[in-house]
Amino acid sequence: MPASSDLPLTDRIRRAAGETTGGLPRQFWWLWTSTLINKLGGFVVPFLSLYLTTSRGYPPSYAGLVAALFGLGSSISAVGAGVLTDRIGRRPTLVAAQLGTALFTAVLGFTDGQVAIAVVVFLVGLCNNATRPATSAIIADIVPPEDRVRAYSLNYWAINIGFGLSAAAAGLIATHGYLTLFLLDALSTLICAVVIFIRIPETRPAEPVGRPDEPRIGLGTVFRDTRFMTVVALNLLLALVAQQGSTTLAVDMGLAGITSVQYGLVIGLNGLLIVLLQIPLTRWMEGRDRTALLVASALFIGWGFGLTALAGSSAWFYAFTVAVWTIGEILNAPTMMGLIAELSPTHARGRYQGVYSLSWSLASFLGPAVGGVLLEWVGSTAVWGSCAVCGTVAAAGYAVLGRRPGAATAAAVPGRRNGTTAVGGPADTGPEPASAPAPASAPASAGS
Template sequence: MPVPPAPPVSARIRKATSEAVGGLPRQFWWLWTSTLINRLGGFVVTFLALYLTTDRGYSASYAGLVASLFGLGSAIAAVGAGVLTDRVGRRPTLVAAQLGTALFTAVLGFTDGQVAIAVVAFLVGLCNNASRPAVSAIIADIVPAGDRVRAYALNYWAINIGFGLSAAVAGLIASHGYLTLFVLDALSTLVCAVVIFVRIPETRPDAPAARADEPTPGLGTVFRDTRFMAVVALNLLLALVAQQGSTTLAVDMGRAGITSTQYGLVIGLNGLLIVLLQIPLTRWMEGRNRTALLVASALFIGWGFGLTALAGSSAWFYAFTVAVWTIGEILNAPTMMGLVAELSPTHARGRYQGVYSLSWSLASFLGPAAGGVLLERAGGAAMWGACAVCGTVAAAGYVLLGRRPGTATAGTPVRAGQEPAGTEPAAAGS
């Protein structure tokens, strides 16, 4: 019996593209577009540590302190914006956050003096992270459960398309002066706010009629959810490692004689690899054991940063280490976001997403300061070795969480078309 001919390459590409990006609501794609625009101009956070140490002449400890204050603002915003997302709405919270970020990013470029820079960096962090719970809640509102991991992966893809391009270009711009980076970052964030205001409607589900025996979920409800808080705690440990990529790594590379242009190209590899690999790896991840994916991601991230201790003054070896921990990011991000969305009750999504975001914010507060001090006082071997240890401990924690009774959602991902047990479907038409 003759074997039917294989479909042409163009047909296979169209089919793969349709499976990767098809079937998602139009509002999601406007959100995706706004994210891409914002990240294309997202220069400042990536280059802040390098700007403070090489252009302004401040110490690594001060750069770590400023990054930590940025993280402190982010931590406060994570919880506050999560509450506002549920109470006031997703759209107004997101627009206000973007407008504030644009304003204070521009101000930071003109600010002088250690205290003033630290204060404005705190305000940038406060506004910048206020958008995260709202974006995550919008995706959970409008995308069916079976497509959420794919939607979060696509949103993460947009972040890294922008990040990869902006990091590479920003290194060239920075060599002629850093002020332009701050101005362009502010302008892109302003455009993002306009797109959100014009194109993205409010998606907050209507609150159900209150029952006497069912109090409205509050922050206390989130913190008492031990299963969810275990996920947050493990993410915090891993986020402490990941945070070093935009702070301590820049200082270490600068000390090794790596130029700002080389740093931009090396760190831009992170975004480039995510752009190339996120979609095919997300398709490969479908139906695979969630615990195994989280364990693998923790080991890749921890030991990828650990390998930095061997880089010396080689930009190529730094690029290799970035490639290793980038694979871990690709595995971790959509898997974790899908799990958090499943664990979040419909009418408390903002609060749950805010507390999850808090783990990243605390990491951005604690990680730079700890990394800067450890690098300065103990050296690179101790700094990057600690990252490898943290990644290993996080991997062990994911194994224990996957075996914990009653934590089935940590084991196997939800199949396409299924709603996870214990959650409500997204509001129709939202």
């Protein structure tokens, strides 16, 4: 076979695409397709505050309260859906969450009154975020350990392609009435539920045939898993920083005299770079030290936002800062999801993914409030300086965690092998973790 550098450009692109997408199970691509469809129709959440303030005429304070209730619902469902994912299965949890999201999103379009809207938005957040633990657990169930970072990266890519296109289309659709947005969003979610129900079998491994006195893994076990909860805490720091990109950053740019058109172009750079760079950077990340990737991602995210303090009134400098933290986001997302899958014992993947998702839900609940208070009472320099500090602390935490041996904490969790929980090491190589499929006596139910 000729060397890659000797091939024509089209052949090199074709080979790279084959190496990036090849070897993944058919069920993964159905899940990927459903994710893309869902995000292509994800119109409501990004435009909810605008809908409440412009179309309904409610004050910004009410819009903020509704956003907080959405985050509260997401926080509750993160843990609850994780438990259901392990108890009743991945597919029923995911399908039920999508059906609930479709129903309440459609209902929201017809709801009137502040109390009624707040209640329905809470229910939308409750159902919407319940899909995360099940989706992540399915990927961990059906994709071999060496391919998980690549699979999570491709799924993340689909999310951003769908989000970017839906955000662009939503503005045009809203000119014909917001009700159309609600109904199309509900329809796309309903289609996802149908795809999952028809094309993806239950992937939860059968209960292992072990010793009758073998301890079961409950939520208490997850919260006592020191290494895992340290990773979740470090992720919460970065998630609080990342939340400023969709809230505080817009306000700060407005105060700096940046127009809404310029803001749209600047923030749109985030999605564009993810679409363009996610696959090439994923190929570059393969086989590299996971601790180094997590440290680098934390520094890029923290200091990318930190540099915003120097932007002044320059849209170009704001765009540069967005490019910096977007690279960190690209490095972090698949690497972290691969790590969480490895840290999760097979029969507790839903619980572990749910608690991990809780860090993002809490950030969506707390991040905008904290950023807004700092911006109003202390100033923008304090906001972006705090982001740089959080990124640096997270990077230091990953570095320390990567140097610690994993045997001590691994032994504390039933069903996990010693030595497979360290943060360090190649991102998708090494010994098979305990989260791999169960032995032949208890095969996973996912087929090829």
